[in-house]
Amino acid sequence: MDRLIRHMTLEEKVGQLFVLEVYGQDANTVTPAAAAGNQRLYGVDTPAQVVDKYKPGGIIYYTAARGPDNVQNPRQIATLSNGLQAAALGQRKPVPLLISTDQEGGALVFRLSAPATAMPGNMALGAGRSPADARRSAEVIGAELAAVGINQNYAPVADVNVNPANPVIGVRSIGENPKLVADLVAAQVDGYHDGGVAAVAKHFPGHGDTTVDSHFGLPEVTHTRAQLKAIDLPPFRAAIREGVDTIMTAHVVLRSVDPSGAPATMSKPILTGLLRGELDYDGLIVTDALDMGGATSTYPPDVAPVEAFKAGADQLVLAPQTDVAFQAVLDAVRTGEISKRRLDDSVRRILSLKYKRGLFAQPFVDADRAETVVGAADHLADAQTISDHTTTLVKNDAGLLPLPRDPRNVLVTGWGVTTTRTLGEAIGRRGQAVTVVETGLTPALARIDAAVAAAMANDLVVVSTNNAASVDLTTGLPTASAAAQQALVTALLATGKPVVVAGMRNPYDISRLTAAPTYLATYGYTAGSIEALTRAIFGEISPRGRLPVTIPRADGTGALYPFGHGLSYS
Template sequence: MWSRVSVAAATVGVLVVSAASPSAATGKPVDRLIRHMSLEEKVGQLFVVEVFGQDADTVSAAAAANNQRLYGVSTPAQVIDKYQPGGVIYFTAARGPDNLQSPRQIATLSNGLQAAATRQRTGIPLLISTDQEGGAVVTRLSAPATAMPGNMALGAGRSRADARRSAEVIGTELDAVGINQNYAPVADVNVNPANPVIGVRSVGEDPGLVADLVAAQVDGYHDGGVAAVAKHFPGHGDTTVDSHFGLPEVTHTRAQLKAIDLPPFRAAIRRGVDTIMTAHVVLRSIDPSGAPATMSKPILTGLLRGDLRYDGLIVTDALDMGGATGTYPPEVAPVEAFKAGADQLVLAPQMDVAYNAVLDAVRSGEISKRRLDDSVRRILRLKTKRGLFADPFVDAALAEKVVGAPDHLLDAQAISDRTTTLVKNDAGLLPLAPDPRDVLVTGWGVTTTATIGAAISRRGQTVTVVETGLTPTQARIDAAVAAAAATDLVVVSTNNAANVDATTGLPTASAAAQQALVAALLATGKPVVVSGMRNPYDISRLTTVPTYLATYGYTAGSIEALVRVLFGEVNPRGRLPVTIPRADGTGALYPFGHGLSYG
């Protein structure tokens, strides 16, 4: 049996060799390490876990209770000691773990977890991941971290250089706090305007555009020092069910799959993407059994490994999502996902049950030891490639300088300025003259409306803010209408005001209420500007609005870009990366590529 020192020395040797030849990471040093790992250590490498708390060794009573509930131990370090997992994923307090408070704290937590991992017998460091996609929908690190625009905003900007730089900034800041793997970019092609889970997380509806910008982001994340993860294979862009809550079905034929869904993944593979994440979606044209892709050998091994010739790491989407748990019990899901071709199992519910189920499957021969070694080899190969065996630790003091660095913030704003799309300007209201006026800012989002109002106020306007919520009540609509009477201009922010119920085909309660708000404000006779702050499709249900813009997000940079466009400080350059359909389904209201400019 090797000592930890001798094993660590061998793995450092892997790093030296692989620096000269990327393919050498599959050679003797990694194989030697695998031979000296126990079966339990190998199975541990397959799992990516969440931990509660902001420090590896000292946590609050609430965090300790949650760790005890999930794992039977109290601290994040003890979770690492118990399972020796291959990876950890960070979340905000919104989910519960509350891992992400400040750059120094995150870096300290990362160092503490790496210390716990590397003091184990094998000394194998962790892949530490999160979901920092850009934009405002799926993002984990908040200010002072730089809020780069999201995918669909980048799609509106059409710039490979901007997409690459955006990913580089995100990657650089993640790397600074010890997060070495980002579950991004989203490679889904959003061809379904009713998609409830992807939408602005996608670059758009054109496979070529999505492929170009996904490839650029893969390069950017690598430039920033983190592993990129293209998701959600084989494509989640044409669904009407959110896989967090149910199991969607993609009805694409093989020909449609090849033409629409696969090009971004092929492009990512060509750029050397480190990891591909699975989707909990059914795709019967590849697997008639109806198994979700995460548990489908024809999709993961046949299509991804075979047809696309991908030999990088495959990770599952979270196994605690409805798309997985609705069909597969806790002891079945991880085994079936692994047998299908996945290498790492993310957020398996009931960790003890999942771990022992995989361990038993290997011991019984249901999973071969060779198959287990193949996955462990891919995991160690990625850790070697990312330099984690050489040094998994980060400088916590430096993290404070890197995260939210001035040049990052400047680049974020410059890129955001190139993404806002002026869809409709029938009354010629925009750009606004700089003359002082009374402006009402209303609509969705407490922070969003306040931020819009503050930006307009800085331009010498007198601003009243009346936030009406995601589902405005009649009382709030009446309050906004009353406020409009005393103003010269109304700016309304909407959020998915075109959403329809998948069963009835009618607007959701939220969408109907937002539509009623806009109609009431138009009836006042005041000039009204509507800005769709998330998916750009809102105009399909607000066709009487004379002035409409799409921002594809509500980060501070997106809002500043919106106001700059309103006042003509920036000429709108964004072009729709999706088609805006007519509400009655009779064709396109605004085509892909549409966008107005000044002059």
């Protein structure tokens, strides 16, 4: 490895620091949409040409929702990965790529959809309390990613979500208890390694107590050093003990460690002093995306990558204006602002991970095998079993649940076109006559009236909510979406029909829906979560999930339901 570093040019070394996105589903095919994206960012047409131009250390895959449209099906993804690796190995100094993505599990942050296995998300795993489930979940995700040539997963999320108003973490976190989070993060690190991919613990030094989304602004974490040690750092310490390959930075201000107010991504006291020095971490440090508002609002394109690298980061993810960013880092090395020794240290860490993951020996994958691994029957079965362990029965005051299997007319309503349809189908398979009335995230009065009318014609109502407790932090009042969902549930309860409320995302909705006598939390809306919810409603399983967070009273006077609360049928 040192011999390779000695024979790399300065430009080749700097290229290893960058993680780029590419447009297109094939490395070499020119399509109008992909070429337009690659031309806009890089001045070339194809993903392979991007690799040839910049010789980056990594590529990150995204769906069409962001633009790159890299992931369609297992064979296509595997073929793209192989094509990109072939382009990297065709350079003067062949160095394989770290190919990464964000596949956290759950229904919020994922890139591979069906036929890929949808494992439950982090907070669902927190409700299940099982390190074995957390490890197996990560192993399945890792095995499916590895099969398509993705060798690094930007997971697990190691943030401790102690703020119910957190707009960006929420159910992406395992919960509010540092030990629980640490235990399951460690299990996931092991699972990803077992599955064959590098694990990335994020977002250091902790994004769990923020009220600003760092995609759009720069949050500040006000934790003292003592709070940081007690709350935020235990999961990262656990990940380091388990040999985590990479730690991702957070675009958050933490003045108790760096009084300057620099984001952690650009803070030497946080990355070099705290992470490398105090936590004794010598693995790879990768930035969160440098095109996020938490970075771009403070640092221009020629400054952000240099400052992040000087702070202690090794890899720079999605630096805006790649030509500008690349040249800025190159110039900083040439002028001595960044020492060549410091550059070599980061390149060595990057290459070491590639050696560790076996990429120099075997960078390519078998596209035929990918089709058999992704969505394998045993993966799907394990996903359902694990999901069955996570559903939390928070409230059953009227003793409505479990429902007998007697035929009845059931209205399924509330948020989510796919969610309500899938839930309706699952209930229908239990011999119930189902009507589905989807009302949207912010139901208008006409939609509420339609749901009420449908409720009057049915025997039972199951209503799904999504962040129905969210509050506008400037006014302290419910957001428009939350207020409308609360109005929907209130109107349904007023019909006198039995109503089952299912909180399909953050479990805090019950704090604003206390009149509802029956409430379950699913922490997500994957097909497995919805099936587990239905099984719990009909008593096919006894709910065993326990709240991984405290549900506060809406008036702020204390806990409505404590951490660890959960009902069962036995």
